[in-house]
Amino acid sequence: MKRIAKKGLSGVVGALPLGALQRLAPRKVVQLFYHVVSDRPLAHTRNLYPYRPFEQFEQDLAYVCEHYTPISYEQLVDPVGIQTPKTALHISFDDGFRECFTFARPLLKKYAIPCTFFLATDFIDNGAMYYRNKVSLCIERVAPGNEQETWVLLNQAFSLDLENREDFLRWVKSLTDEAAVDRVCSLLGVDYASYLKEVSPYLTREQIRVMTGEGFTMGAHSRKHHKLVRLSPQERADEIVESCRAVAAITGEASVPFSFPNSGDGVERRFLEDLRKAHPEIGLIFDTKGLRPGSSTVLNRVWVEAQRWNPQGKTGLPLILTQAYREALLS
Numbered sequence: 001m002k003r004i005a006k007k008g009l010s011g012v013v014g015a016l017p018l019g020a021l022q023r024l025a026p027r028k029v030v031q032l033f034y035h036v037v038s039d040r041p042l043a044h045t046r047n048l049y050p051y052r053p054f055e056q057f058e059q060d061l062a063y064v065c066e067h068y069t070p071i072s073y074e075q076l077v078d079p080v081g082i083q084t085p086k087t088a089l090h091i092s093f094d095d096g097f098r099e100c101f102t103f104a105r106p107l108l109k110k111y112a113i114p115c116t117f118f119l120a121t122d123f124i125d126n127g128a129m130y131y132r133n134k135v136s137l138c139i140e141r142v143a144p145g146n147e148q149e150t151w152v153l154l155n156q157a158f159s160l161d162l163e164n165r166e167d168f169l170r171w172v173k174s175l176t177d178e179a180a181v182d183r184v185c186s187l188l189g190v191d192y193a194s195y196l197k198e199v200s201p202y203l204t205r206e207q208i209r210v211m212t213g214e215g216f217t218m219g220a221h222s223r224k225h226h227k228l229v230r231l232s233p234q235e236r237a238d239e240i241v242e243s244c245r246a247v248a249a250i251t252g253e254a255s256v257p258f259s260f261p262n263s264g265d266g267v268e269r270r271f272l273e274d275l276r277k278a279h280p281e282i283g284l285i286f287d288t289k290g291l292r293p294g295s296s297t298v299l300n301r302v303w304v305e306a307q308r309w310n311p312q313g314k315t316g317l318p319l320i321l322t323q324a325y326r327e328a329l330l331s
Contacts, residue, residue: 010330013330014326016326018322021326022087022325024329025291025325025328026087027087028087029076029087029089029299030089030291030302030321031089031090031091031092031286031300031301031302032060032092032304033091033092033094033286033302034052034091034092034093034094034104034304034305035049036051036052036097037051037052037053037054037100037107038099039053042097042099044129044133044136044137044199044201045136046140047135047136047169047173048132048135048136049305049306050310050313052305053314056314057104059316059317061110063317064089064111064317065111065113067086067087068086068088069085070090070091070111070114071084071089072090072215073114073116073217073283073284075088075090076090090114091108091116092115092116092118092219092259093115093116093117093118094118094221095119095120095202095221096119096120096123096124096203097201097203098201100203101210101211105211105214105216108216114217115217116218116219116257116286117203117208117218118219118220118221118258118259118286119220119221119243119247120202120221120223120224120225120243121221121223121243122223123202123225124203124204124205124208125202126196126201126204128196128224129195129196133201134181134184134185134190135172135173135181137185137192138172138181138185138188139169141188141190142188147164147165147168150188151163151164151167153188154171154187172184178224205250209250212250212251212253218256219257220243220244220246220256220258220259221243221258221259221261222239222240222261224239225262226239227262228260228267229265229267236267236271240258240282243258244279244283248281254281255281255283256281256282256283257283257286258283258284258286259286260288263288263289264288269295269298272297276297284297284299285297285298286301287300288303290302290327290328291324291325291328292328302324304317304320
């Protein structure tokens with residue numbers, strides 16, 4: 001009976017337009033987040049998730065200005081004081097890619113929209129690379145035509161049984177051990193150190209200071225971008241505290257916000273509350289749970305590029321929000 005009732009509810013919710021969904025699940029603040037706004041696909045992200053085209057990001061911002069009241073991080077810190085004629089909305093970016101400066105920033109300034117940028121601090125100034133960006137480069141390296149040689153090479157090195165590209169993609173995207181990813185890079189001839197120097201995929205300290213001076217908020221996104229649930233409690237604490245301290249040192253802020261790398265699944269909220277009490281440099285914490293209700297400490301956001309809502313990278317923002325509201329109502 002419960003399954004039948006849920007299926008019936010899903011059918012009803014699935015037929016409702018955005019306006020009706022917003023009335024059914026009112027949110028004082030809606031939060032959107034992105035990773036990459038660009039005029040072209042990027043090799044280090046192309047195989048991970050869609051990017052947001054420059055023109056479409058501008059359409060997003062125009063829609064936000066028409067239907068919402070954009071607010072800053074400082075206003076989020078004191079949500080009781082938010083009084084707007086329209087639903088408040090906050091935009092943020094994760095991972096700290098260079099395109100935050102070159103593409104997203106000019107449009108945000110054009111529309112006078114506040115934004116928070118979360119930085120994985122080990123990658124600032126392009127001194128290191130996120131292991132999943134390395135994975136994307138490895139996938140780029142395996143071009144159609146000579147794949148069988150690649151399967152033989154990897155099968156021997158890792159005791160695998162890869163037979164086709166689907167096997168390879170499934171396996172390489174599942175890797176979480178950085179040493180294993182580095183070994184794949186070496187076997188495939190992926191020189192990510194040269195890529196860091198030539199492409200400079202991440203923000204620099206100079207760019208971060210410019211953005212801070214322009215009124216944007218800079219936050220922390222851990223040091224190495226490892227999913228925190230896979231780490232020990234002490235390692236989790238270090239990733240959060242040290243990255244917040246690193247960002248605070250660059251921006252001169254006493255406290256900076258933090259966003260979970262990947263998600264906050266498995267990280268106890270009591271642990272986070274205690275950590276914030278012990279370390280005042282940690283501001284509000286941001287997760288990736290769409291429009292589901294958060295808490296006074298952890299705020300949820302809609303991932304605009306998420307493939308389940310935006311499979312080709314070009315879905316319009318109203319439809320993405322519609323799908324996010326539906327998911328929140330059915331969760």
